[in-house]
Amino acid sequence: MFDEKSINVLKRMTESFGPSGFERETARVIKEYMLDYSDDTLTDKLGSVVFVARGSSERPHVLLAGHIDEVGFVVSGIDESSGFLSFNPLGGWWDQVLLSQRVIVRTEKGDLHGVIAAKPPHLLTDEERQKVVEKRNMYIDIGVTSGKEAVEAGVKIGDPVIPWSPFMLVRNGEVAMGKAFDDRIGAFVMMETMRRIKEDNIGHPNTIYGAATVQEEVGARGAQTVAHIVDPDVAIVIEVDIA
Known part of the structure; x- marks a missing residue:
């Protein structure tokens, strides 16, 4: 069983904002937690963070890796008349899970809450009713009534977006539920391993x-640069499986 400190950092990790290419907030949470559990901390220019635990021998190098980016979106357009935001995916999404997802749009002026929506059923043609709504026909509604309002609220093309999904424990605390377990739970396992070694x-x-x-969700980029930094003799990649 994990202690309260472990559960608290898992909550902070999964709720943090960190789609591919925008992982800084998540990395900060992890670095704060790992201050007392590593002998050294390395970073690369992409944003990956590596914690070092030295043993009695310099070699072999053993790498424990988990990615901290999550699937998300980027704003690709702002409708002038309605203020609805079009979006492109960051990472792999199945269109059928998107509708009614609450989201957070991160702008220079702060975070905006919205919901993914589409043309309502009573406005669909008979032909449209027979088809699954594709994400290209969806939009993010942030509660404004025009493109001008959206821009005034701080929205710009390229702003990152993530699902809003609070962390919670279910089944009498035996099961955790939330977003970004792919693959922050893998990073969490790495962190707890390093913690146990130190404590x-x-x-x-x-x-x-x-x-x-x-940046795993867009090509495993961080893993490639970390491999060059660490030069591992053994690499253990901690990933998720089908629930």
Whole structure:
């Protein structure tokens, strides 16, 4: 069982804002937690963070890696008459899970809450009713009534968007539910492993590198740069599976 400190950081990690290419907030949460559990901290220009646990030998290098980016969206257009936002995906999305998702749009002026919507059923033609709504026909409604209002609220083309999904424990605290478990739960396992090594003073004949990598959802980019930094002899990638 994980203790309260573990559950709290998992909550902060999963609720943090961090779609691919915009992982800074999530990385900050992780770095704060890991201050006492690593001998050194490395970063790369993409934004991945690597924590070092030194053992009795410099080699072998053992890499434990989990990615911290989440699937999200970017604003691709602002409708002048309605203020609705069109969007493009960051990472892989199945269109059928998008409608009615609450989202957060991060702008230079602050976060805006919205919901993914589409043409309402009573306005659809008979032909349209027989088809699944594709994401190209969806939009984000942030509660404004014009493109001018959306711009005044701070929205710009390219602003990142994530689902809004608060963390919670269910089944009497035995099961956690939230967003971004792909793959912040993998990074969390890495962090708890590093924590146990430090707190329990576990000796080992290796240099262990715990990596929180970025931009996995758009090409595993962070893992590639981290591999060059660490030069691992053994790499263990901690990922999720089908629920």
